[in-house]
Amino acid sequence: MKIISTNIGETRTFVHHGEEVKTGIFKFPVKDGIYLGTEDVDKDHVIDRRYHGGTDKACYLYSADHYQYWQKLYPELELPWGMFGENLTVEGLHEAEVNIGDVFKIGEAVVQATQPRQPCFKLEFRFHDKLIVRKFVDSDFSGVYVRVLESGHVKAGDTMELIERKDAVSIQQVYRWIYAEEFDPEVTRAINDPFIAASCKKDLMKRWGDLL
Numbered sequence: 001m002k003i004i005s006t007n008i009g010e011t012r013t014f015v016h017h018g019e020e021v022k023t024g025i026f027k028f029p030v031k032d033g034i035y036l037g038t039e040d041v042d043k044d045h046v047i048d049r050r051y052h053g054g055t056d057k058a059c060y061l062y063s064a065d066h067y068q069y070w071q072k073l074y075p076e077l078e079l080p081w082g083m084f085g086e087n088l089t090v091e092g093l094h095e096a097e098v099n100i101g102d103v104f105k106i107g108e109a110v111v112q113a114t115q116p117r118q119p120c121f122k123l124e125f126r127f128h129d130k131l132i133v134r135k136f137v138d139s140d141f142s143g144v145y146v147r148v149l150e151s152g153h154v155k156a157g158d159t160m161e162l163i164e165r166k167d168a169v170s171i172q173q174v175y176r177w178i179y180a181e182e183f184d185p186e187v188t189r190a191i192n193d194p195f196i197a198a199s200c201k202k203d204l205m206k207r208w209g210d211l212l
Contacts, residue, residue, distance in 0.1 A: 001092040001160035003106065004064045006034040007082030008044040014125050023122045027082035033155030034087060036109040036148045041087045055147055056114045056197035062086035062143035063093040069139065074127065083126060084117075086143055090160055098144055100174065101166035101195030108152025110163070115200035116142030116175035142175040145197060168193050178203055183211045 009027035013020055024045035035042035036059050046053035062084045071079055081089040088106070095116065102113045119136040129135075136142075169190050177187045178200075190196055191204050191212075205212075 001090050003088055003154060003156055003158045003160060004091050005029045005081035005089040005156055006154055007087055007089065008034055008041060009082070009085075011045045012125075016121065016124075021122070023125060025085040025122045025126060027085055027087065029081050029156075031156070033107070033153055033158075035151070035153050036087075036106075036111065037151050038148045044087060056199065057145040058148045059088065059111065059146050060086045060117060060143060061088045061090050061093060061146065062117075063095075063141065064089045064091045065093070066139070066141040069141065073135065074129075077127065084123070084143060085126075088154065088160075093144065093160070095140070095142055095144065095172035095175065096170050098171045099166050099168040100171065100190065100193050101168050102162060103149065103164035103166075104146075105159075105161045105163050106152075107154035107158035108150075109148055109154055110150035110152075111146035111148050112195060113144050113171060114147050114195065114197040115145050116171045116178070117145055118142075118178060118203070137179050140172060140175070142171065144171050147197075166195065168195070174200065174204075178207060183208055188212065 007027040007029050009024050011022050012026050013022050040046050040053040040058055098113050104111050119133045123132045124130055174190050187208050191201055
């Protein structure tokens with residue numbers, strides 16, 4: 001896998017249902033690379049820390065390979081790297097091939113996969129489409145949140161190398177369980193995984209806890 005783009009953004013304000021909403025989802029490429037810290041990406045703007053940033057979601061990765069899918073859905077829309085609010089746009093990244101807890105070396109940093117990204121309404125501001133959240137869920141292309149085990153600088157052209165593979169469920173499978181209509185008892189593998197993000201475990205428990 002290869003880093004295609006490193007992205008950070010600044011705060012923007014929009015009106016949503018009559019109220020002002022701030023967002024840091026507008027991220028764009030920076031040519032000098034970014035520094036991955038243990039809580040977030042240096043100089044990036046994380047607005048709502050209930051859902052972004054922090055130890056379990058310090059950096060967000062999205063696959064460059066998925067952009068072709070979205071360009072077909074939005075042929076008139078320009079899709080710069082960082083369109084999905086990702087800090088790292090990665091060639092060859094596929095959610096079905098990344099397990100919870102997998103450890104990767106990226107540039108100078110070492111990171112660990114923790115959960116899929118769950119889309120929020122702020123994607124509407126980038127896509128100008130109120131249906132984008134549903135489309136994002138249906139796409140199966142969640143991207144990957146990581147915790148940063150070793151801080152470091154990452155730049156475009158760096159490789160993303162798997163250095164430790166966990167015997168765990170994939171990011172894609174966890175994503176499907178979050179939104180599934182039918183209960184799968186295998187969801188307990190994710191809930192009991194020691195490396196899954198605490199917020200993701202909470203969401204799975206909220207969705208399926210009554211059936212466990």
